[in-house]
Amino acid sequence: MNYRQGVFTLAKCEQLAETTYSFVITCHEIASLAKAGQFAHLRVPGFSLRRPISICEVLPQEGAIRVVFDIRGEGTKALATLKSGDSIDIMAPLGNGFSLLEPDKKAIVIGGGIGVPPLLEIAKHYGENSRAVLGFRSKTAVILQNDFASAGCGVHLCTDDGSMGRKGFVTAILKEQLDAEKPDILYACGPRPMLKAVAALAKEYGVRCQLSLEERMACGVGACLGCACKTRKDGKETYSHVCKNGPVFEAEEVVFDE
Template sequence: MEYLQGTYRVVKIRPGCMCDFTIECPEIAALSKAGQFVHIRVPGFTLRRPISICEVDKQAGTIRILFDIRGEGTKVLANTKEGDLLDVMGPLGNGFELLDPSKKAVVVGGGIGVPPMLETAKSYGENATAILGFRSEDKIVLTDDFTAQKNRVMLCTDDGSAGHHGLVTDLLKVRMEEEKPDIVYACGPKIMLKFVAKMCEEYGVRCQVSLEERMACGVGACLGCATPIKADDGSITYLHVCKNGPVFEAERVVFDE
């Protein structure tokens, strides 16, 4: 796994319900792929914070990250201002496998699992459908960004305040019935991933999922993010989400343990 560590400048902060930073880091941007993440050091905290890469601009030498405030560390990170420097390690992990842009792809994101779907859908343009789920209308992010790169957007909310009132799997079923895609990518809560994977299995569609687990080192040196995965012979082994993932073939993930 090839990654770098350095101090890089935050060049843009966008307003919204999630913290939305663009970081100028040409060396990291040049290596970054859809589905990978960065590990950011927060002053006063021992452990870095893992944050998915939302978007990569290799020409500008930037990456974009979005994150929620989930604890004291991200609360401090949220106070970052434009022009501030961040200690960033990355890109880390294995990303999604992108097929030929002519293939039909569906990306499914739930909540904080939506940001990494933007870069994933980018290469497919109008051949990608983005199924995005949020708790409510005031939590919606990035829909305009998906539309701007010619992705079809299907939106749902838990409370029905915007889009379809229900689950992402409701919309995935609609999309499957319209035209079976070549691949489905998903990131979000594990229960969501479980049912997305099950539906893809029923329809005979390949599915890759990005798992969300608590991480410590971010490079596979500790056991903090070990998760059960099916081996080729059907046995269960434990792999690191940070190093071996976060992306796995859905059929290999053990969701019920």
């Protein structure tokens, strides 16, 4: 695993939604290594465990990465108080990212809530050959739709309460998109029930699909067993570390317990 650890500078801090924040961190060497789907482990002063946060964008020309996170507890609440110019201790890039095909291939990305940010770098890669189906609780939680559109990606929004975009689940829109034009690959990140439904549609339509799993992580490098998940290798069930073996897996490798 090729990663770097160090103290770097927050170049830009921005609140994107009610409880969602964006950090641009200047870290030239990490930016030269990072790939779509990998994550960063951020140290929060006063807390023993680092916080794993997906890399939203890789900005090599700026020598920076962008991470987007939601306040989920006291650690991320403290993290959100940092300001531009502050220092932050990070380890990155960690984990195995998404496999990107040639940019002229067709791709659909499917994101749910805070699972949306790691998909932006994919949309930037495929540009006008990509479509995004993004789901959120309500309009107050919607993020990054303009960033996806700026990448040339066709954006389809839905919310649980219908306050923005279509009311309902991402899978309804995804099925319509698959009926209209079958892509070369699907990428998804979000809640486990959503990933299970996306994987089922990918199998039904015969489309390759990669899933980024969201699990609690402690060490971030595969030394502990905190993020073990059930997977299938060579026809046999086993356990994999989301932080080291993932977070990205082929959809058929992931075992979804009933």
